[in-house]
Amino acid sequence: MHQVERAIFDLRRGLPVVVTYGGSLVLVQAIEGAAESTLAALAELTGGTPALVLSRHRLAVLGAVEGAVGNAVESAGAARLPLPEGLAARRLAALAYGASPAVSVGQASLAECRLALEAADRADLAALALMRRALLIPSALVARVADSSRADVEAQVADGRLLTVPAEQAERCLDGATGMLKRISEAHIPLADAFDCRFILFREPDGLREHLAVVIGEPAMEVPGAAVPLRLHSACLTGDLFGSLRCDCGEQLRNAVAEIEALGGGVLLYLAQEGRGIGLANKLRAYTLQDSGLDTMDADQILGFGEDERRYGVAVDMLSALGIQRVQLLTNNPLKMAALADGGIEVVERQGLYGTVNDHNHRYLSAKAERGGHLLDEVLNAEAVASRRS
Numbered sequence: 001m002h003q004v005e006r007a008i009f010d011l012r013r014g015l016p017v018v019v020t021y022g023g024s025l026v027l028v029q030a031i032e033g034a035a036e037s038t039l040a041a042l043a044e045l046t047g048g049t050p051a052l053v054l055s056r057h058r059l060a061v062l063g064a065v066e067g068a069v070g071n072a073v074e075s076a077g078a079a080r081l082p083l084p085e086g087l088a089a090r091r092l093a094a095l096a097y098g099a100s101p102a103v104s105v106g107q108a109s110l111a112e113c114r115l116a117l118e119a120a121d122r123a124d125l126a127a128l129a130l131m132r133r134a135l136l137i138p139s140a141l142v143a144r145v146a147d148s149s150r151a152d153v154e155a156q157v158a159d160g161r162l163l164t165v166p167a168e169q170a171e172r173c174l175d176g177a178t179g180m181l182k183r184i185s186e187a188h189i190p191l192a193d194a195f196d197c198r199f200i201l202f203r204e205p206d207g208l209r210e211h212l213a214v215v216i217g218e219p220a221m222e223v224p225g226a227a228v229p230l231r232l233h234s235a236c237l238t239g240d241l242f243g244s245l246r247c248d249c250g251e252q253l254r255n256a257v258a259e260i261e262a263l264g265g266g267v268l269l270y271l272a273q274e275g276r277g278i279g280l281a282n283k284l285r286a287y288t289l290q291d292s293g294l295d296t297m298d299a300d301q302i303l304g305f306g307e308d309e310r311r312y313g314v315a316v317d318m319l320s321a322l323g324i325q326r327v328q329l330l331t332n333n334p335l336k337m338a339a340l341a342d343g344g345i346e347v348v349e350r351q352g353l354y355g356t357v358n359d360h361n362h363r364y365l366s367a368k369a370e371r372g373g374h375l376l377d378e379v380l381n382a383e384a385v386a387s388r389r390s
């Protein structure tokens with residue numbers, strides 16, 4: 001996976017990388033920061049027509065998943081839209097992640113563009129996977145290298161100006177490599193709500209993300225049959241650190257520590273999955289979209305993401321590294337229970353874990369309950385009763 005992580009750094013810096021696929025070369029570049037000159041440079045270097053790869057979530061926003069074109073796109077999971085020459089950068093951004101689906105491409109209407117859509121091939125899917133792993137907008141500029149330009153591109157690869165990544169490696173970059181988490185370092189850190197805590201840091205094999213296991217007290221981790229109280233907490237910088245009122249994360253984090261302590265000890269896994277896996281930059285974009293009336297899931301979809309982009313393979317790996325097989329899970333999220341069960345961890349019991357409902361997070365929590373199936377009736381109903389009384 002060596003090339004993948006290097007490619008991610010280049011993409012985040014706004015540089016193109018070359019995805020190789022069945023003998024062909026495809027230049028790939030992030031949509032963020034792309035200017036008119038980016039498209040011109042891609043066309044010049046490759047001798048091909050730059051195209052925009054869009055995820056199926058974004059295509060649904062654009063209304064492009066109906067009819068025959070839609071079927072082909074749906075089965076491929078993404079589509080490629082050839083871009084007209086001289087397309088303005090703001091039109092490109094509007095197409096990739098703009099709030100209004102009523103966008104047009106150059107002189108062409110959206111309906112005409114739909115007809116121009118081509119089902120994504122593996123290089124396109126690889127490009128999207130790289131963008132997701134890099135926590136960029138999940139849409140990519142791509143350009144196939146024409147035969148006449150191949151020697152030029154190969155020369156740039158040879159002198160180190162361009163990196164190549166095989167499509168099949170890039171496609172797998174979201175899966176993680178099971179069992180390869182590295183346990184890096186640890187320390188005792190007393191917390192306000194639990195004095196006896198040990199923080200253990202794990203690093204993913206590609207070096208990109210780090211996750212923490214906080215072992216609280218002396219849980220019976222290696223006792224056969226014991227169910228260890230467990231919280232899986234996805235990072236939320238705004239809530240966890242700043243006490244944002246837009247969500248319930250900060251309170252849930254602190255309540256989880258106190259609750260695990262009260263249960264006689266257990267483990268909290270603090271997972272680097274900011275913004276349900278879309279990253280902080282995109283979460284801020286999603287918040288701005290929510291300010292115009294969208295709910296938390298629709299806002300993510302405008303950006304091209306699914307309802308929840310998190311994967312829990314690293315959590316399962318951390319639990320096995322700690323020798324934990326049976327857990328009592330503190331969550332309201334059925335997906336977390338299913339993900340652990342899929343990973344071979346027995347969820348013996350679930351316990352709800354709540355923050356306070358307020359005017360700012362009410363809509364967010366309701367969307368989680370109504371659309372995400374989160375088990376929040378208790379807290380939302382209690383809040384409704386309280387507001388009827390006052």
Ligand SMILES: Nc1nc2c(ncn2[C@@H]2O[C@H](COP(=O)(O)OP(=O)(O)OP(=O)(O)O)[C@@H](O)[C@H]2O)c(=O)[nH]1
Pocket residue numbers: 232233234235236237246247249252273274275276277278283286287296300330331332333336364374
């Ligand atoms: N994309 C997006 N992410 C959000 C938003 N609000 C909060 N988050 C993220 O949602 C995640 C919430 O994580 P958790 O509290 O572990 O999980 P949960 O899915 O709410 O389930 P529980 O275990 O019941 O708390 C964090 O990664 C937050 O950063 C939002 O409006 N948009």
Ligand SMILES: [Zn+2]
Pocket residue numbers: 236238239240247248249250
């Ligand atoms: Zn939060």
